[in-house]
Amino acid sequence: KAGVTQTPRYLIKTRGQQVTLSCSPISGHRSVSWYQQTPGQGLQFLFEYFSETQRNKGNFPGRFSGRQFSNSRSEMNVSTLELGDSALYLCASSFRTLYGYTFGSGTRLTVV
Amino acid sequence: AQSVTQPDIHITVSEGASLELRCNYSYGATPYLFWYVQSPGQGLQLLLKYFSGDTLVQGIKGFEAEFKRSQSSFNLRKPSVHWSDAAEYFCAADSDKLIFGTGTRLQVFP
Numbered sequence: 001k002a003g004v005t006q007t008p009r010y011l012i013k014t015r016g017q018q019v020t021l022s023c024s025p026i027s028g029h030r031s032v033s034w035y036q037q038t039p040g041q042g043l044q045f046l047f048e049y050f051s052e053t054q055r056n057k058g059n060f061p062g063r064f065s066g067r068q069f070s071n072s073r074s075e076m077n078v079s080t081l082e083l084g085d086s087a088l089y090l091c092a093s094s095f096r097t098l099y100g101y102t103f104g105s106g107t108r109l110t111v112v
Numbered sequence: 113a114q115s116v117t118q119p120d121i122h123i124t125v126s127e128g129a130s131l132e133l134r135c136n137y138s139y140g141a142t143p144y145l146f147w148y149v150q151s152p153g154q155g156l157q158l159l160l161k162y163f164s165g166d167t168l169v170q171g172i173k174g175f176e177a178e179f180k181r182s183q184s185s186f187n188l189r190k191p192s193v194h195w196s197d198a199a200e201y202f203c204a205a206d207s208d209k210l211i212f213g214t215g216t217r218l219q220v221f222p
Binding site for chain 2: 004033035042043045048056058090092100101102103104105106108
């Protein structure tokens with residue numbers, strides 16, 4: 001079956017712009033989580049959605065937001081981009097929480 | 113605060129040698145535990161997971177991990193490393209959200 005699909009794979013934006021990243025989970029998976037990966041901070045949890053409801057949120061500023069649609073697809077949005085937002089953004093899906101996650105290949109965001 | 117610690121940032125082994133990657137967790141109660149592997153520029157692939165029961169867990173690619181409650185550890189092992197195992201390995205724990213360790217980069221020499 002198809003894995004977790006993240007689009008786009010690469011993105012270059014300028015400071016101050018906003019960006020939307022998309023994640024299509026494995027069919028039947030209702031939980032979607034987002035992570036930011038940087039060389040300095042490692043893998044940090046952004047937020048998790050389950051059945052269109054945000055279940056948990058990490059310690060990121062309000063510029064980072066997300067949502068989940070009725071078909072479990074999820075988007076995350078970052079407004080007013082800063083250079084420090086440059087990172088690999090990973091999406092993961094699971095059948096249910098605490099069950100282990102399948103990760104997508106990520107979106108590499110570069111802010112210039 | 114909940115945390116996962118991987119004390120080894122970088123490990124180098126010879127092909128065919130055995131491997132052990134260390135992981136310790138700090139949680140009030142035993143969380144669900146995972147090991148993931150990441151190749152350069154790629155997402156994370158789940159190697160194995162521990163929820164409960166048998167403390168020795170078998171995973172994919174010949175990896176296994178042992179859960180030791182008394183030591184709050186969940187170390188990953190492989191009896192004989194292949195060159196293709198070179199990657200970054202992440203230990204993770206989940207009680208209400210998945211928290212990762214800082215990772216161990218494995219280098220394999222022929």
